[in-house]
Amino acid sequence: MAPSLDPEQLDRYSRQIVLESVGPDGQDRLLDSAVxxxxxxxLGSPVIQYLAAAGIGRLGLVDGDVVERSxxxxxxxxxxxxVGRPKVDSGAEFVADLNPNVTVETDExxxxxxxxxxxxxxYDVVVDxxxxxxxxxxxxxxxxxxxxxxxxxAVYRFEGQVTTFDGTGPCYRCLFPSAPPExxxxxxxxxxxxxxxxxxxxxxxxxxxxxxxxxxxxSLNGRVLHYDAKTMDVESVPLKARPECPICGxxxxxxxxxxxxxxxxxxxxx
Amino acid sequence: MDVTWKLFATLGEAAGDTEVTVTVSDDAxxxxxxxxxFEKYPAVAEEARAENGSIYEHVRTLHEGEDVxxxxxxxxxxxxxxxxxxxxxxxxx
Numbered sequence: 001m002a003p004s005l006d007p008e009q010l011d012r013y014s015r016q017i018v019l020e021s022v023g024p025d026g027q028d029r030l031l032d033s034a035v036x037x038x039x040x041x042x043l044g045s046p047v048i049q050y051l052a053a054a055g056i057g058r059l060g061l062v063d064g065d066v067v068e069r070s071x072x073x074x075x076x077x078x079x080x081x082x083v084g085r086p087k088v089d090s091g092a093e094f095v096a097d098l099n100p101n102v103t104v105e106t107d108e109x110x111x112x113x114x115x116x117x118x119x120x121x122x123y124d125v126v127v128d129x130x131x132x133x134x135x136x137x138x139x140x141x142x143x144x145x146x147x148x149x150x151x152x153x154a155v156y157r158f159e160g161q162v163t164t165f166d167g168t169g170p171c172y173r174c175l176f177p178s179a180p181p182e183x184x185x186x187x188x189x190x191x192x193x194x195x196x197x198x199x200x201x202x203x204x205x206x207x208x209x210x211x212x213x214x215x216x217x218x219s220l221n222g223r224v225l226h227y228d229a230k231t232m233d234v235e236s237v238p239l240k241a242r243p244e245c246p247i248c249g250x251x252x253x254x255x256x257x258x259x260x261x262x263x264x265x266x267x268x269x270x
Numbered sequence: 271m272d273v274t275w276k277l278f279a280t281l282g283e284a285a286g287d288t289e290v291t292v293t294v295s296d297d298a299x300x301x302x303x304x305x306x307x308f309e310k311y312p313a314v315a316e317e318a319r320a321e322n323g324s325i326y327e328h329v330r331t332l333h334e335g336e337d338v339x340x341x342x343x344x345x346x347x348x349x350x351x352x353x354x355x356x357x358x359x360x361x362x363x
Contacts, residue, residue, distance in 0.1 A: 131362055156360035184317070187361060240337065
């Protein structure tokens with residue numbers, strides 16, 4: 001493909017274009033790419049910042065919430081004047097300020113079994129920056145059943161987990177077949193979270209997304225990175241596809257997310 | 271002999287440490303190493319086991335970096351100094 005970068009783009013992206021494994025063709029590829037970020041919060045903030053800065057051509061933002069004051073400790077694309085505004089609007093404004101090369105599409109809605117497949121259609125990669133188990137199983141199932149690669153990240157207090165799924169398996173259900181009982185693993189509102197932890201994990205998600213689009217390096221597919229901010233230990237936990245996985249296995253139990261109820265343990269019906 | 275358990279997220283909090291050592295017999299298995307862990311740290315058992323005594327489906331058991339299926343029935347042998355782990359999911363964002 002013939003690079004089509006204008007002088008302003010050659011300047012803006014010069015520090016990555018100069019990288020041998022990116023180059024003008026790689027930058028062109030990023031500008032031609034589309035990434036959907038589900039969740040415009042603690043994880044979504046750094047994801048959106050770095051993907052916009054890198055020149056991803058089209059960014060989709062999905063979130064049904066409005067900005068709250070208690071978000072600002074970690075959701076760093078929102079400011080005090082954004083409190084009460086839809087997060088997708090605040091996020092879109094941030095991207096427009098940073099990089100007008102990026103087209104932003106917003107959906108002020110929570111991901112659901114009804115809208116998930118339609119929302120992810122047309123995107124090269126989905127970033128799971130959600131904050132609850134039902135949404136995470138929904139992203140997994142919708143992406144895996146449509147063969148869409150996605151990058152998973154999740155945080156708890158001082159810890160984070162991050163991995164990449166290529167859309168063919170293993171999938172998140174190979175790692176965790178069902179969700180824990182309610183309240184077994186408390187969310188950020190209940191358990192608390194050090195604000196910079198989703199910053200670290202979200203930044204790794206953005207890194208994985210860019211690597212995937214450029215086809216460079218070794219992705220996290222097949223392993224889950226666990227990060228502990230207190231000890232600064234990083235562990236890599238292996239992840240194998242389960243042949244009996246009901247979503248990505250040899251004989252999937254379902255072929256549509258409509259068959260699954262995304263509440264409680266989010267289990268696949270027998 | 272001693273083996274090490276790495277405990278992530280809620281399980282590390284239940285034990286009060288992210289890495290603990292338990293003593294097991296020389297012919298111990300993963301199942302026995304789990305028994306020793308749960309005996310020494312009942313709060314970890316509380317978090318990792320369902321009411322029927324099985325390990326929750328959402329908690330993964332690893333031995334030397336490999337997945338162990340049905341860990342409470344596992345006759346996979348462990349050696350002195352081996353590293354085992356219990357890994358639950360987290361969901362915050």
